[in-house]
Amino acid sequence: MATPAFVFKLPDVGTSIFSVMSQLAAEHGAINLAQGFPDFDPPTNLTEALAHYAGLPGHQQYAPMPGLPRLRELISAKTAQVYGVTPPDPTTEITVTSGATEALYAVLAAVVHPGDEVLVLEPAYDLYGPAIRLQGGVPVYVPLRQPDFRPDWALVAAALTPRTRLIMLNTPHNPTGAVMDAADWDQLATLVAGTNTLVLSDEVYEHMVFDGQPHRSALQHPALAERSFVLSSFGKTYHATGWKVGYCIAPPLLTAEVRRVHQFLTFSVSTPTQHAIAEVLSDATHYHALPAFYQHKRDLFARLLQDSRFELLPTAGSYFQLARYRRISSEDDVSFARRLTTEAGVAVVPISAFYHNALDEGLIRFCFAKRDETLHAAAERLRQL
Numbered sequence: 001m002a003t004p005a006f007v008f009k010l011p012d013v014g015t016s017i018f019s020v021m022s023q024l025a026a027e028h029g030a031i032n033l034a035q036g037f038p039d040f041d042p043p044t045n046l047t048e049a050l051a052h053y054a055g056l057p058g059h060q061q062y063a064p065m066p067g068l069p070r071l072r073e074l075i076s077a078k079t080a081q082v083y084g085v086t087p088p089d090p091t092t093e094i095t096v097t098s099g100a101t102e103a104l105y106a107v108l109a110a111v112v113h114p115g116d117e118v119l120v121l122e123p124a125y126d127l128y129g130p131a132i133r134l135q136g137g138v139p140v141y142v143p144l145r146q147p148d149f150r151p152d153w154a155l156v157a158a159a160l161t162p163r164t165r166l167i168m169l170n171t172p173h174n175p176t177g178a179v180m181d182a183a184d185w186d187q188l189a190t191l192v193a194g195t196n197t198l199v200l201s202d203e204v205y206e207h208m209v210f211d212g213q214p215h216r217s218a219l220q221h222p223a224l225a226e227r228s229f230v231l232s233s234f235g236k237t238y239h240a241t242g243w244k245v246g247y248c249i250a251p252p253l254l255t256a257e258v259r260r261v262h263q264f265l266t267f268s269v270s271t272p273t274q275h276a277i278a279e280v281l282s283d284a285t286h287y288h289a290l291p292a293f294y295q296h297k298r299d300l301f302a303r304l305l306q307d308s309r310f311e312l313l314p315t316a317g318s319y320f321q322l323a324r325y326r327r328i329s330s331e332d333d334v335s336f337a338r339r340l341t342t343e344a345g346v347a348v349v350p351i352s353a354f355y356h357n358a359l360d361e362g363l364i365r366f367c368f369a370k371r372d373e374t375l376h377a378a379a380e381r382l383r384q385l
């Protein structure tokens with residue numbers, strides 16, 4: 001009998017670098033500065049609220065498809081307060097999703113048709129390209145500007161065509177920590193004016209912008225807000241990446257399309273978890289403290305590595321720090337990251353994993369969302385190289 005010739009959709013895609021490096025870190029007992037997640041717990045009022053709602057009769061069944069109304073109302077109020085915008089309508093403009101991951105997928109599935117072009121600025125979060133391809137879309141990769149990894153609007157303009165369905169942006173940026181400013185958004189608005197191109201703005205690190213700078217949201221730019229899907233993640237904001245709750249804010253016409261997909265992708269998000277987040281969200285103290293909280297960690301890590309042979313690149317936001325390692329090794333970044341994990345005992349992510357063509361720039365990414373003791377212990381090992 002002939003062997004069946006099964007045909008799959010992503011045969012060229014390996015396991016996500018975040019899983020690979022976390023597993024390698026666990027196997028070798030390395031300090032994991034690779035995958036982006038905190039090694040400290042969410043605020044206790046949040047975990048207590050979850051324990052409460054998880055045990056509360058009457059709160060264990062499906063939540064409403066777009067999200068708990070109370071949670072959506074609170075997201076609306078928070079958004080208006082933080083960004084000084086008209087509150088998004090919780091009924092028609094906010095959808096609670098299973099992490100920003102699901103929101104990303106739902107947006108792409110809702111808008112990308114076979115053959116559509118989607119602009120992705122690289123380096124980019126590893127999900128973007130494969131998720132576009134799964135819709136039959138064509139990712140069009142535009143390099144971010146060197147050395148600061150901000151968008152190069154001339155290159156974006158050159159890549160725009162009548163087939164560009166969507167532009168994907170990410171600020172603060174994973175993996176580089178670059179942050180877009182108001183002028184960047186103005187440039188984008190000028191480029192898309194008069195086109196049918198939509199915008200996906202991945203703002204999961206919205207509360208991690210340093211040095212007194214504000215996070216600029218696409219929501220604050222009226223001409224862009226009308227064509228944008230803006231995503232955030234409670235996983236990042238509340239140190240609870242394992243809870244997988246995020247949301248998408250978009251005008252009613254766009255939200256309706258996201259929900260058409262969301263209802264068949266997951267239908268709804270964990271009920272007790274949504275209740276727990278709703279319980280703490282009206283208190284702004286937590287997220288107002290986040291920039292200083294993470295800036296301290298960025299600065300501590302940089303200070304600890306000051307006399308090491310790593311060259312740290314500036315990081316204006318996110319909880320990531322890029323570093324060049326050429327003074328230590330001429331290896332490719334994947335080999336270096338593996339060896340750092342297995343021999344030096346510190347796991348990191350090679351930046352080539354964020355390029356569709358695995359471009360090796362001799363850069364690695366550290367995640368500094370770790371207890372100060374963890375950063376000290378990691379730096380101790382890194383300084384010996």
Ligand code: PMP
Nearest residue numbers: 099100101125174204233235246
């Ligand atoms: N976008 C970016 C840029 C991210 O770094 C992450 C974190 N993994 C996500 C989206 C996904 O967020 P979530 O964990 O809420 O699904």
Ligand code: GLN
Nearest residue numbers: 018019034035036037174
């Ligand atoms: N966003 C996290 C990172 O960049 C990881 C997310 C994941 O593991 N899928 O490291």
